[in-house]
Amino acid sequence: MIEFVSGTVNYISPEYIVIENRGIGYQIMTPNPFVFQKYLNHEITIYTYQHVREDILALYGFETREEKALFMKLLNVTGIGPKGGLAILASGDPIQVIEAIENEDEKFLVKFPGVGKKTARQIILDLKGKLVDIIPTAISQDLFNFDEVEQKEESANSLTEAVEALKVLGYSEREINKVIPSLKEESLSTDQYVKKALQKLLK
The missing domain is CATH 1.10.150.20 (5' to 3' exonuclease, C-terminal subdomain)
Incomplete structure (x- = not known):
C-alpha cells in the first residue's frame, strides 16, 4: 500500500492530478483536482489509497x-x-x-x-x-507550508474546467446547467467554481 506521495504537482485535469517524484509521474484521482491548481509546480504531500481490481490499478489521493x-x-x-x-x-x-x-x-x-x-x-x-x-478539525488543515501563489486565470476558462470536473463527478448536464447562470455572475478560480456549484447542487 502506498501511504502517501510527495512531489511536484506537474499536471491537473478534471479527473486527476499528476505528482512528479524523481522523474516518475504518479496519476492520482482526487475528489476535486482543481483544489491543487494553486500549487502547480510546487511540492506537496498527498495521502493515497491504492485501489486494486482485476481490471484496474488506481491511486486515489487526499489532502489529509x-x-x-x-x-x-x-x-x-x-x-x-x-x-x-x-x-x-x-x-x-x-x-x-x-x-x-x-x-x-x-x-x-x-x-x-x-x-x-x-x-x-x-x-x-x-x-x-x-x-x-x-x-473534524484536522480535515480543514492546510498541509502546504508556502504562501499561496497568485492566480491569474480567465473566468471563462475556469468555469469551463469546473463544468468538466462536475461531469467527471457524475452530475448531469441538466443539473449543471441549472447552476451555471449564477456562477457566471462571479469571477472565481476553477476550484472556487466547483465548490460553489456543489454548494448549490447539494441544497
Whole structure:
C-alpha cells in the first residue's frame, strides 16, 4: 500500500492530478483536482489509497489522512465505489458529510451522484457511530507550508474546467446547467467554481 506521495504537482485535469517524484509521474484521482491548481509546480504531500481490481490499478489521493479515512470507510458501504466516494468528498466539506450520517439525514446524502435512498440508508446503517477516528478539525488543515501563489486565470476558462470536473463527478448536464447562470455572475478560480456549484447542487 502506498501511504502517501510527495512531489511536484506537474499536471491537473478534471479527473486527476499528476505528482512528479524523481522523474516518475504518479496519476492520482482526487475528489476535486482543481483544489491543487494553486500549487502547480510546487511540492506537496498527498495521502493515497491504492485501489486494486482485476481490471484496474488506481491511486486515489487526499489532502489529509482524515479525508482518506472517510473515503476508505465509504468504500466499505455496499453500493459505493471509488467514483461515488470521490463525488461525496468533492463537496469539500467532509464534516458536513459526517454530520449528515450521524444525524441520519438521508435527504442530504441522496443529493450526491449515484446515491439513492437505499444507498443513503446503507451509508447511515454502516457508518453511523463509526467515524469517531476521523477528527473534524484536522480535515480543514492546510498541509502546504508556502504562501499561496497568485492566480491569474480567465473566468471563462475556469468555469469551463469546473463544468468538466462536475461531469467527471457524475452530475448531469441538466443539473449543471441549472447552476451555471449564477456562477457566471462571479469571477472565481476553477476550484472556487466547483465548490460553489456543489454548494448549490447539494441544497
